[in-house]
Amino acid sequence: MTRQKLIILIAMPLLIFFISLFVGRLFIDPVTLLKVLCSKIFFFIPMEKTWTDAVEIVVIRIRLPRALMAMMVGAGLSISGAAFQGMFNNPLVSPYLLGVSSGAGFGAALAILIDSGTIIIQTASFFFGTLAVVITYCISRVYKTTPLLMLVLSGVVVSSFFMALISLIKFIADPEEKLPTIVFWIMGSFGGVRLEDILITCPPIVIGIIGLLFVRWRINLMSMGDREAKAMGTKVELLKVIIIICTTMISAAAVSVCGIIGWVGLVIPHICRLWVGPDHKVLLPVTIVVGACYLLIIDNFARAMTSSEIPLGILTAIIGAPFFAYLLRRSKGGWF
Amino acid sequence: MEKVIEILNASFVYGKQLVWHDINLDIFKGELLCLLGANGCGKTTLLNCIHGDQTLENGSILLNGKQIEKMQTIQIAKQIGVVFQEHTTPFPYSVLDVVLMGRGPHLGMFKSPSDKDRGIALKSLKSMGVLALKDKRYTEISGGERQLVLIARTLTQEPEVILLDEPTSFLDFKNQALVLEMIRKLARKGLTIIMTSHFPNHALICADRVALMSNGTMVAIGETHKIMTEINLEKTYDIGVKILSVNDKENGKTIKFCMPCIKEEHICELLEQPE
Numbered sequence: 001m002t003r004q005k006l007i008i009l010i011a012m013p014l015l016i017f018f019i020s021l022f023v024g025r026l027f028i029d030p031v032t033l034l035k036v037l038c039s040k041i042f043f044f045i046p047m048e049k050t051w052t053d054a055v056e057i058v059v060i061r062i063r064l065p066r067a068l069m070a071m072m073v074g075a076g077l078s079i080s081g082a083a084f085q086g087m088f089n090n091p092l093v094s095p096y097l098l099g100v101s102s103g104a105g106f107g108a109a110l111a112i113l114i115d116s117g118t119i120i121i122q123t124a125s126f127f128f129g130t131l132a133v134v135i136t137y138c139i140s141r142v143y144k145t146t147p148l149l150m151l152v153l154s155g156v157v158v159s160s161f162f163m164a165l166i167s168l169i170k171f172i173a174d175p176e177e178k179l180p181t182i183v184f185w186i187m188g189s190f191g192g193v194r195l196e197d198i199l200i201t202c203p204p205i206v207i208g209i210i211g212l213l214f215v216r217w218r219i220n221l222m223s224m225g226d227r228e229a230k231a232m233g234t235k236v237e238l239l240k241v242i243i244i245i246c247t248t249m250i251s252a253a254a255v256s257v258c259g260i261i262g263w264v265g266l267v268i269p270h271i272c273r274l275w276v277g278p279d280h281k282v283l284l285p286v287t288i289v290v291g292a293c294y295l296l297i298i299d300n301f302a303r304a305m306t307s308s309e310i311p312l313g314i315l316t317a318i319i320g321a322p323f324f325a326y327l328l329r330r331s332k333g334g335w336f
Numbered sequence: 337m338e339k340v341i342e343i344l345n346a347s348f349v350y351g352k353q354l355v356w357h358d359i360n361l362d363i364f365k366g367e368l369l370c371l372l373g374a375n376g377c378g379k380t381t382l383l384n385c386i387h388g389d390q391t392l393e394n395g396s397i398l399l400n401g402k403q404i405e406k407m408q409t410i411q412i413a414k415q416i417g418v419v420f421q422e423h424t425t426p427f428p429y430s431v432l433d434v435v436l437m438g439r440g441p442h443l444g445m446f447k448s449p450s451d452k453d454r455g456i457a458l459k460s461l462k463s464m465g466v467l468a469l470k471d472k473r474y475t476e477i478s479g480g481e482r483q484l485v486l487i488a489r490t491l492t493q494e495p496e497v498i499l500l501d502e503p504t505s506f507l508d509f510k511n512q513a514l515v516l517e518m519i520r521k522l523a524r525k526g527l528t529i530i531m532t533s534h535f536p537n538h539a540l541i542c543a544d545r546v547a548l549m550s551n552g553t554m555v556a557i558g559e560t561h562k563i564m565t566e567i568n569l570e571k572t573y574d575i576g577v578k579i580l581s582v583n584d585k586e587n588g589k590t591i592k593f594c595m596p597c598i599k600e601e602h603i604c605e606l607l608e609q610p611e
Contacts, residue, residue: 091426217448221437224425227389231420232493233413233441278427281448 005276009289013071016293020067023300026058033059061195069193069201070299071292073258074268076205076250078291079284081265082272083212086219086280087243088148091273095251095265098155098244102162103132104255109169109182118192121185122200122256129252132158137244146240148226188259188313190299201253208250212284215242219280261313263320264295270327337364340497340528341386346395348381355381356552359395363497363530368523370539370560371532373549374573379532380421382549383499386530387416399497413441417490419483421501428473431485435461435470438492453492460491464518480511484518491522498522500531504538516542536577536594540564548572561592569594 021033028036032051036059039047080095088097096102107128111121136158140150166186173179218239221229226236254261268291269283276286298319302310339362347357355378363369371379384390386397388404397404399415417438438460439453449457461467464484469477474485483503490498503519504512512535520542523529533539539546539560546563548555550572556563569577576597581590 086427089424089426214446217443218440218445220429220433221440223427224423224437228418228420228423229440230389230409231387231413231416231418232437232489233410235409235445239445273427278429279433 009286013289013293013296016296017067017071020070020296020300021059021063023304024058024063025304026054028055028059036060065193065195065198066190066299066303067296068198069190069258070296072198072201072205073190073254073261074264074295075288075292076209076254077261077265078268078272078287078294079209079212080247080250082269082280082284082287083216083219083243083247084265085269086223087240088152089223089225091270092266094262095247096159096260096262098136098151098248099132099158099162100129100248100251101255101260101262102159102166104129104252105186105260106132106162106165106169108185108256108259109166109173112178112182112185113169113173122197125256126204126252128162129255130248132162133244133248133252145226145237184311185259186313187311188261188316189302189309189311190258191303191309193257197257201257204249204253208246208248208253209288211242211246211249215239216284217281219243219284223280259311259313261295261316263316263324264291267320267324267327268294270324274327339363340365340400341530342398343382343386344396344398346382346385346397347393348378348385348390349393350381354393354552356549357394359554361547361554361557363528365496365528366523366526367544368519368529368531368542369545369547370543371530371547371549372534372536372539372572373532375534377549378552379549380501383418383501383530383532387418387499388412410441413493413495415495416497416499417493417495419486419490419498419500419503421505423486425475428475430470431461431466431472431474431477432457432470434474434485435489435492438489441493456494457488457492460488461485463491464488478511479506480508480514483507483511483515487515487518487522495527497528497530500529502532502534504533504535512538513541536564536569540592540594550574564592564594566594 022028022030032055035047036051036056039049040060077095081093084093084095084097085091104125107124107126108121110128111124116124136151136154137146139154139157140146142150170179170182173182218234221232221234222236222239229239230236251265269287272283272286272290276282295316298315299312302312302315341363343359343361346359348355359382371382373379381390385392386404388407388409391405399407399412404412432454435457436449436453438457439449443449443453458467458470461470464487466481466484466488469481469485474482477485487498487500487503500519503515507515516538519529519531523544543560545558546560547557548563548568548571555571556568564579566577566579569579573596577594578597579592579594581592583589584591
């Protein structure tokens with residue numbers, strides 16, 4: 001890692017974070033913005049209030065939580081994707097591989113159907129997301145091992161099962177009111193994010209990220225295949241469980257609050273590998289930063305590009321898919 | 337001589353099929369043993385059982401007197417290094433990163449390699465004569481280089497025993513010789529080596545002892561020059577075999593090699609070269 005890359009990795013997120021607090025219909029000048037932020041961070045120092053309540057609400061209650069959430073989710077999904085790609089020694093794997101997103105989507109759809117509040121929706125979503133992964137893991141466990149191919153196939157099975165359940169709920173949901181809510185929820189958005197949501201989502205995502213960072217060098221060994229990793233002294237099954245628990249905590253938490261945001265966990269690890277190489281010891285920390293910046297930028301577009309908000313899941317796919325195609329062409333099928 | 341590995345009355349079953357049975361084999365410290373046998377006779381399976389990746393149906397394998405099945409993955413990896421035959425990774429790690437993976441058994445689950453580990457990895461690369469490759473992409477080096485890098489990786493594990501599964505397959509003539517030479521060098525340094533091969537000549541070139549496998553059992557085990565006879569090889573491979581010797585005029589030694597006999601007429605006849 002060169003010094004130059006290190007500086008970019010530190011400066012880039014700070015800059016983008018600060019810029020995104022400006023983005024939006026209400027213009028706020030930089031000095032006022034800094035003052036508002038400082039008054040909240042250093043709340044014990046009395047400061048003269050020279051701004052309106054509207055400005056404070058927009059910055060502290062709307063833009064700040066949204067930016068923080070976008071960064072946290074972007075970071076979490078990206079590192080999960082990178083860890084999974086290493087573990088499955090396949091660069092085409094996304095963090096939703098084991099069915100967490102369809103499980104979480106089902107949980108949310110079910111909670112919306114029976115008319116629950118936000119907290120219930122988030123809890124149900126987190127629960128079913130985790131449940132889907134547990135089912136996948138149980139199906140794929142044979143002879144005290146979980147072969148990677150079995151995990152992938154069980155993931156496909158469980159995903160389609162929960163997808164079918166989501167369709168079923170959509171089918172019976174009231175088309176005037178609940179169906180649109182479910183559809184919009186699944187498309188993904190940071191629209192309604194409040195400061196309280198950050199506090200709920202933070203622990204699972206941060207713990208998951210820290211867990212993955214701890215085992216990041218071992219993922220190098222895993223990417224050589226189970227047999228070789230074992231021959232080099234790795235407790236392969238234990239490592240799989242650690243990685244699966246961490247990524248599931250992260251993605252279930254992310255989906256339960258923001259809906260299904262695709263492509264981030266697939267594209268960001270590729271970009272980072274292109275930039276700093278495939279060594280997971282370096283790659284994983286870099287995906288955190290780049291993923292956070294990427295999703296924050298996309299979210300800024302989502303909320304400011306048009307007068308009404310564009311669902312985030314649509315934007316990440318519209319930007320992510322062609323970009324991925326470009327990377328594929330550039331690599332000519334060889335993995336960078 | 338000190339026994340490092342003892343295989344006692346071992347048999348292995350795949351599904352319902354008996355692959356091999358009643359195998360008894362001792363491997364001594366510092367020797368190079370070559371396992372020969374036809375395709376599918378279970379050479380690789382035997383190697384896998386030795387490092388605890390597959391388990392025997394009957395019998396036992398002892399590593400320095402301890403039963404391999406009762407040992408932990410990490411303990412085995414500290415004593416036995418393996419170079420597998422098939423090997424793919426989609427990620428273009430640098431050669432040094434690949435060799436560093438060999439520090440796996442010596443580092444905790446949550447640790448990353450330190451400068452000391454890096455030093456050991458570089459030393460292994462140097463001893464295999466491929467230090468210059470350290471920053472190259474592992475996916476872009478040649479097959480021969482890759483084999484040497486993988487051997488360097490097992491050296492980084494600092495094991496007592498190295499298992500090599502057909503280390504010369506997929507290599508050209510020169511690289512086969514180069515890899516065999518390096519393996520010989522490791523045996524001279526005191527490492528115990530077990531390798532499998534499809535080429536009896538490779539056993540003649542470098543092995544101290546040979547074990548011949550056929551039809552689910554051992555045909556013969558013993559010192560290379562005593563075991564590598566036409567009769568034993570014919571039994572092993574079920575074809576006619578001729579063993580020939582040539583005097584190497586440069587160093588006065590006798591070189592032995594073997595040739596399979598084919599039933600079709602010879603197409604190429606060697607002409608006597610005028611001296």
